Amino acid sequence: MHARDHVTNATKLTAWREAALALLPPCPSSAALFKMREYLRIPNARMRKDVARLLAGISPCAVELLRHHQVPRDRRICRFCLYRDVIEDEHHILFACPEPTIQHARDEFYMAIMSKDPGIVYLRRRCGDWSFFGTMLNDSTMVHTTAAFVSTVFEHLRRTEPRLLATEEEFMALPLQPH
Numbered sequence: 001m002h003a004r005d006h007v008t009n010a011t012k013l014t015a016w017r018e019a020a021l022a023l024l025p026p027c028p029s030s031a032a033l034f035k036m037r038e039y040l041r042i043p044n045a046r047m048r049k050d051v052a053r054l055l056a057g058i059s060p061c062a063v064e065l066l067r068h069h070q071v072p073r074d075r076r077i078c079r080f081c082l083y084r085d086v087i088e089d090e091h092h093i094l095f096a097c098p099e100p101t102i103q104h105a106r107d108e109f110y111m112a113i114m115s116k117d118p119g120i121v122y123l124r125r126r127c128g129d130w131s132f133f134g135t136m137l138n139d140s141t142m143v144h145t146t147a148a149f150v151s152t153v154f155e156h157l158r159r160t161e162p163r164l165l166a167t168e169e170e171f172m173a174l175p176l177q178p179h
Helices: 003-009 014-023 045-056 062-069 090-096 100-116 120-126 129-137 143-158 168-173
Strands: none
Touching: 014 090, 014 129, 045 143, 090 100, 090 129, 090 143, 100 120, 100 143, 120 129, 129 143
16 A cells, blocks of 8 residues: 555544645655655744644644543544534644634734735635645745644643543533534
């Protein structure tokens, strides 16, 4: 099986598959595959590690942390939202979670990149979340701001324990996300 097939079928590598791999041609050359990426040039070690963890699928999100405790995926709920139908994965935390600290970091991220390039708003409207994120990670003028956002959010996650539900009753008592 080709390496791309492994990544395409892996449940843990969503960020890498959607943000990094999607930017490569279907059959990349070795040079294209192993080219030094902008996110690897981030001088701040903490930010570089957080981006690497995001792309490797080993983030501090409940979807990863609670996996080690054999918690079923659908029970790895967002520690902030506390809705039984909201899984705390990287996509939810980076793009959707309304928790005030995370929302503020997201707003700051968007304001910072738009102040660098006001035309980025058009790219954001045209791209999916991960595609846009991958573009920012591979842009030398945006990668530091993007990494700072990831690191800020991950640090907030590290300071707050994931929600581990002890019983089925506790899980069923949580509300569903309003639509």
